[in-house]
Amino acid sequence: MRELKVVGLDVDGKRIICETDDSSETFALRADDRLRAAIRGDKAGSSQSRNDAEVPTMLRPKEIQAKIRAGASVEQIAASAGVPIERVERFAHPVLLERARAAELATAAHPVLADGPSVLTLLETVTTALIARGLDPDATTWDAWRNEDARWTVRLGWTAGRSDNLAHFRYSPGAHGGTVTALDDAACELIDPDFNRPLRPVAPVAQLDFETPEPPAPAPEPEPVEEPRPRSRKGKPPVPAWEDVLLGVRSGGQR
Secondary structure, eight states: OOOOOEEOOOOOOOEEEEEEETOOOOEEEEOHHHHHHHHHHHHHHHHHHHHHGGGGOOOOOHHHHHHTTTTOOOHHHHHHHOOOHHHHHHHHHHHHHHHHHHHHHHOOOOOOOEEOOOOOHHHHHHHHHHHHOOOOSSSSSEEEEEOOTTTTEEEEEETTTTTTEEEEEEEOOGGGGEEEEEEHHHHHHHHOTTTOOOOOOOOOOOOOOOOOOOOOOOOOOOOOOOOOOOOOOOOOOOOOOOOHHTTOOOOTTTT
């Protein structure tokens, strides 16, 4: 903050002329009621003046960083304070890196089970659990934030079917990577050594056959059958009687 020194009044007597210590810049300050109240030490008047003039800048960098460290997003802080997102991002960036680093360290910690810390890390346990349930362990998101008790909460997000799921852990830094404790049912199921139980099962979708069936082959045309021709019956010659043969008589009475 730069300090100014009073030089005098303007010709109209309504402005106070001020300049910097090196007299390189000159400023005019309007002598209004708020300035007179501040000179008199009127706290109400000076407070009102400060509120009117400094509303956009009342969110201090430490306050921004504290809110970000507690889990708030840049967009949430900017909207609630009525300040540009760029102003919040400038002070939030180092804290966001701190949160990302805490989440990364938590994945190397060991889940606490009923019989003590697991040999596997949180990342190894979660990866095994998701693969056993037919899910992609690479399609996950990790985040972390510090609570009021200065302890870290770690959040894992994944998608199963059309369902967005979240699991929360309490991360305690320490030797050999520290430990993580499940904070909700989803987290308990993920670190459960019994991977046979499905986690949010999704019914398989039946595969429908949309191929057009081939039309049946046409039946062969019947071959024409030639009907048998009727035989013509011709009359047989009469057989002569025995006595006619002996007497030489032909059939019909002729000799």
